[in-house]
Amino acid sequence: MRNRCLSSAFAKALMALAVGALVTGTGPLLAAEIIVGQVGPMSGPEAGQGRAYAAGMQLHFNAMNKAGGIHGHKLTLLRKDDGGRPDDTVALTKQMIAEDKPLVLAGYFGGKNVADLVSAGILAKEKIALVGYRTSEIQPDAPYLYGVRAGLRDEISKLIEHLATIGIKRLGLFHEAGPGSTAAIAAAEDATRKVRATIEGRASYAANTVNVTDAVDTFINMQPQAIIMISSGSAAAGFIEKYRIAGGAAQLLAHSGADIEQLSKRLSPEQMQGVAIAQVTPSPYKVSNQLVKEFTDTAAKIHNLEVPVSYAMMEGYIAARVISEAIRRQGSRPSREGTVLALDSMSNFDLGGYLISFKPGQHTGSGFVELSIVTSAGKIRQ
Numbered sequence: 001m002r003n004r005c006l007s008s009a010f011a012k013a014l015m016a017l018a019v020g021a022l023v024t025g026t027g028p029l030l031a032a033e034i035i036v037g038q039v040g041p042m043s044g045p046e047a048g049q050g051r052a053y054a055a056g057m058q059l060h061f062n063a064m065n066k067a068g069g070i071h072g073h074k075l076t077l078l079r080k081d082d083g084g085r086p087d088d089t090v091a092l093t094k095q096m097i098a099e100d101k102p103l104v105l106a107g108y109f110g111g112k113n114v115a116d117l118v119s120a121g122i123l124a125k126e127k128i129a130l131v132g133y134r135t136s137e138i139q140p141d142a143p144y145l146y147g148v149r150a151g152l153r154d155e156i157s158k159l160i161e162h163l164a165t166i167g168i169k170r171l172g173l174f175h176e177a178g179p180g181s182t183a184a185i186a187a188a189e190d191a192t193r194k195v196r197a198t199i200e201g202r203a204s205y206a207a208n209t210v211n212v213t214d215a216v217d218t219f220i221n222m223q224p225q226a227i228i229m230i231s232s233g234s235a236a237a238g239f240i241e242k243y244r245i246a247g248g249a250a251q252l253l254a255h256s257g258a259d260i261e262q263l264s265k266r267l268s269p270e271q272m273q274g275v276a277i278a279q280v281t282p283s284p285y286k287v288s289n290q291l292v293k294e295f296t297d298t299a300a301k302i303h304n305l306e307v308p309v310s311y312a313m314m315e316g317y318i319a320a321r322v323i324s325e326a327i328r329r330q331g332s333r334p335s336r337e338g339t340v341l342a343l344d345s346m347s348n349f350d351l352g353g354y355l356i357s358f359k360p361g362q363h364t365g366s367g368f369v370e371l372s373i374v375t376s377a378g379k380i381r382q
Helices: 002-024 047-066 086-100 111-119 122-126 152-165 181-194 213-222 233-245 260-266 290-300 311-328 336-344
Strands: 033-040 074-081 104-109 130-134 170-176 198-205 226-230 251-254 276-279 370-374
Touching: 033 047, 033 086, 033 311, 047 074, 047 104, 047 130, 047 260, 047 290, 047 311, 074 086, 086 111, 086 122, 104 111, 104 311, 111 122, 111 130, 130 311, 152 181, 152 226, 152 251, 152 276, 152 370, 170 181, 170 213, 181 198, 181 226, 198 213, 213 233, 226 233, 233 251, 233 260, 260 276, 260 311, 260 370, 290 311, 311 336
Parallel strands: 033 074, 033 104, 104 130, 170 198, 170 226, 226 251, 251 276
Antiparallel strands: 276 370
């Protein structure tokens, strides 16, 4: 009995050393579990996107594990639900890092959530990368923070350039309120100047709410030709619904956070007609390149997907691909510091028709933006 206890204790000690080697890059090598940590909205208004992003990451990690993992190491996605609340994002991230020892973080949501996490100094203190996040604000490049999509500035420019090509120049701007909105407003004003358009008025809503009634009233009175929406999916859905019911006739355009799948579930085809949404990943609904084929083929093998295929799921899949590549490049002993170095040297990494490029001081990984426009038949046209 004593020998059995010693054997069990020895095995546990070896596993602890192996996990330590993964996090610190030192110690003996054993194949072990690599934790990828996500703190995001698994409940609340943005739960659909948070869960879809997680499902996309899980889709890739499951495929990798089935193929033997990365250098024998298996990947585990650990999720914690912040309900969209910034205070919970920070507290749960601290708890996860202390208790679960993730190698990397991924799939965070919310401008204030991400900004508070960065300002709290957690990423820098722990030397841990956050790969893949969604916000309705322009996040400045920061150490340890990596976006796998085009920046919000690129999305705003694409939307306004589209309007200019069809002769629409009098615009309104609907956006989330908060300190981070200043940069988004400046980006919109800069884009309008370039095409000789004007933003005739702005209206906002409180972050992490869907209090859009005042904004609707503002634009009904203002009557712009088009309204640019920089908001969460739930706020965008509420705004479109109330604006159309109130008789608003302006063309509506939204950045990718509006989530076309969420809108189509809540709104009628008549309310959705003509809505244009910037997309920062290839469409998951048509095979346009090797990445999409890989994604759709992998998803097709799963009989009971946690959530339906969506753009958010595609983005989560991309984030997981980037994380896997950063781990693979380190060889058999991945570490937090090694992951950061691998990401910073990831130049023109081709996922199959979708390029990711990072370098020190430049952490917006992609410039891909295209528009989805909803037709009168309720179909999506790219």
